[in-house]
Amino acid sequence: MGDTRTTRSRARRAAALGIAVLIAGPVAAGGAAAAPGGTAGDRLRHDAEAITATGVTGVQARVTGADGRVRTATAGVADLRTGRQVPPDGHFRIGSTNKTLVAAVVLQLASEGALSLDDSVEEWLPGVVGGGHDGDRITLRALLQHTGGVYDGAYPSRGGSAAHYYASRYDVHTPEEIVAAAMRHDPAFPPGARWGYSNTGYVLLGMVVERATGRAWHAEVADRVLTPLGMRNTYWPGRSPSLPLPHARGYTRFAPGEDLVDTTRLIDADASGGYVSTTADLDRFARALFDGTLLDEAQLAELTRTVPVGDEAPWPGAGYGLGLFSRPLPCGGTVWIPSGDQIGWRTRVGVGADGRRSVVVSMSTQLHDSAESTLRQEAAATALIDNALCAEED
Numbered sequence: 001m002g003d004t005r006t007t008r009s010r011a012r013r014a015a016a017l018g019i020a021v022l023i024a025g026p027v028a029a030g031g032a033a034a035a036p037g038g039t040a041g042d043r044l045r046h047d048a049e050a051i052t053a054t055g056v057t058g059v060q061a062r063v064t065g066a067d068g069r070v071r072t073a074t075a076g077v078a079d080l081r082t083g084r085q086v087p088p089d090g091h092f093r094i095g096s097t098n099k100t101l102v103a104a105v106v107l108q109l110a111s112e113g114a115l116s117l118d119d120s121v122e123e124w125l126p127g128v129v130g131g132g133h134d135g136d137r138i139t140l141r142a143l144l145q146h147t148g149g150v151y152d153g154a155y156p157s158r159g160g161s162a163a164h165y166y167a168s169r170y171d172v173h174t175p176e177e178i179v180a181a182a183m184r185h186d187p188a189f190p191p192g193a194r195w196g197y198s199n200t201g202y203v204l205l206g207m208v209v210e211r212a213t214g215r216a217w218h219a220e221v222a223d224r225v226l227t228p229l230g231m232r233n234t235y236w237p238g239r240s241p242s243l244p245l246p247h248a249r250g251y252t253r254f255a256p257g258e259d260l261v262d263t264t265r266l267i268d269a270d271a272s273g274g275y276v277s278t279t280a281d282l283d284r285f286a287r288a289l290f291d292g293t294l295l296d297e298a299q300l301a302e303l304t305r306t307v308p309v310g311d312e313a314p315w316p317g318a319g320y321g322l323g324l325f326s327r328p329l330p331c332g333g334t335v336w337i338p339s340g341d342q343i344g345w346r347t348r349v350g351v352g353a354d355g356r357r358s359v360v361v362s363m364s365t366q367l368h369d370s371a372e373s374t375l376r377q378e379a380a381a382t383a384l385i386d387n388a389l390c391a392e393e394d
Contacts, residue, residue, distance in 0.1 A: 040391060041071045047384035048075035051363060054376045057260065058086040058248040058364040062279035063388045064287065066356040072279070078248035078364070080260065087246035091233065091276050092362045093266070094347045096340025098273040099202050103144050103323025104289060105209060105220045107299040115212050117141040117302065121148075124208045131183035137191040140208060143201040144322040145307060149189040150201040154181035158268055158343050159368065161254050162261045165343065169266050172239055175203045178270065195309050195320060199272035206271025217271050225294065229284050234277040241265040243276060248364040250344020256369045263344035263366075273340055279360040282349055286338060290355030304336070304353070314378050331390035341366065346377065350385040359388045 040063070048059045058076040065071075074086040109115050115124070121143065122135035129135030133150065142148035156173050158165055182200045189196060206217040213220055218236040226234050235244075243264065251260040268274060288294045295303060306319030306326055313320075315327040324338040335350045346366060351358040361381050367373035 040065075040388075041073065043387060043391065044071050044073040044384070045075070047380070047387055048073040048361075051361070051377065051380040051384065052076040054380050055253070055367050055373060056363045056365040056377060056380075057251050060086060060088060060090060060092075060248075060279050060360075060362040061384060062283050062360045064283055064358045070283075076364075078246075080249070080251070080262075086248050086364075089233075089246065089278055089280065090362070091243050091245075091247040091278055092347065092364065093243075093250070093268075093342040093345045094273070094275050094277045094282065094340055095342035095345060096199075096273045097277075097282065097338050097347050097349060098271070098275050098340060100289070100323040100338035101221045101225055101275065101285070102202060102205055102209070102217065102271050103303065104294050105217065105224055106140060106144060106205060107295055107302060107322065108224055109209070109212060109220075110302075111296055111299050115140065115208070117144070121204060121208070124211050125204065128179060128207070129183065129204070132186040133183060134187075134191065139191075140205065141302075141322070142191055143198075143205050143208075145320060146195055146197050146201060147193075147307060148191050148198065148201055149187040149193065149196065150198040150204065151182045151185040151188050152196075152198040152200050154178075154185060155199045155272075156268075158263075158266060159252065159254070159366075162252075162258070165252070165254075165261065165263055169263075169268075170241060172267060173270070175207050175270060178203045179207070195307050195312060197312065202272035203270050209271075218275075221275075225285065229281075229288050229293070231277070231281040231284060234275060234281045234285075237267075237269050237274065237276055239267055239269075241267045250364050250366075252344050252366045253369045253373070258369065260365065266343060268342065273342055279362055282347070282360045283358050286336075286349050286351040286358045286360070287355040289338070290336065290351055290353060292355075314375060315382065329389060330386055335385065335389055346381070348381045348385060350389055352389060357389050359385045361385065 048061045051059045052075045058078050061073045063071045072088050078084050078086045117140050120136050121129050121138045138148040158168050209217040249264045252263045253260050303322045306321045309318050309320050318327045326336050329335050339348045346363040348361040367377050
């Protein structure tokens with residue numbers, strides 16, 4: 001969603017100063033990071049607590065091993081005012097993990113022949129893309145992979161400052177309004193010239209799905225993904241700013257020296273992000289994405305065909321497929337990361353290529369006071385994922 005862009009720009013500036021070594025620091029070159037002895041559950045609790053040590057208020061973590069065993073851990077508090085514990089099954093905003101849900105729907109539609117990844121945006125949305133953007137050259141694949149050059153600087157943000165959050169948290173923007181605002185600007189780059197994250201591109205994809213099916217894109221997500229997988233705790237909030245119980249409260253620190261701001265209440269839901277879910281549901285989705293449940297072999301190959309993202313992501317060697325990141329694991333192989341940020345929350349999901357091992361981490365805090373804080377939080381979450389996926393089974 002919108003404030004992901006702020007994280008990225010700060011991370012790039014930090015990387016230029018050499019701060020990005022924080023990401024690789026906790027994990028040894030040959031495998032998982034050192035952690036106290038004990039069971040896998042002990043290690044998971046230790047790593048969850050390490051995330052709270054960076055300033056995050058609350059953490060939920062869930063790991064499913066290759067043997068199907070599930071381990072969960074929580075750390076910190078759900079509410080700074082009351083000090084209540086973090087619920088292990090709490091609801092949270094999943095941010096741009098939403099994009100992977102959209103990608104799964106588009107890939108299914110392509111498999112059915114309802115559309116093609118190589119269709120142009122102009123074919124499906126005549127006249128919608130303009131202002132210097134060439135809708136005849138921007139394909140659906142390019143939108144999914146962020147290589148279309150769709151301008152994203154006008155995408156509505158709820159972050160930046162506490163004052164802006166309070167002023168904008170209940171604002172409603174239609175997909176047409178979001179796209180029209182982007183089209184008043186030149187494209188970020190010519191289609192296919194490079195990689196550049198665009199929330200607005202996914203708003204366009206939502207409009208394409210609606211045109212192709214005659215139904216709202218989130219209705220297609222519900223029928224094609226949520227219902228078949230039994231993801232009963234995942235839902236589209238629409239224009240409701242509330243979260244169902246149980247949930248931790250989401251917090252954001254906007255500037256150095258400022259207190260954390262309670263940013264739980266928010267209306268911010270479109271095809272680029274906005275679903276509410278739980279660690280159990282996202283774990284189920286991540287595994288089904290790779291084990292053949294949701295996608296056939298050809299569509300999975302499309303999903304995982306990546307382009308390099310350079311310094312646009314905080315992970316060395318990262319790539320981007322269709323709706324998800326990838327990066328090398330320190331113990332060998334690749335982890336796929338259908339993850340996202342939304343004001344007050346960071347969601348990190350890691351899953352192996354065969355869908356047998358998976359990790360979901362929900363952090364109910366965003367630290368935007370400095371690039372160092374942002375990267376330190378990211379490094380701790382990366383260490384938890386790497387330790388979980390690289391550890392030997394108990």
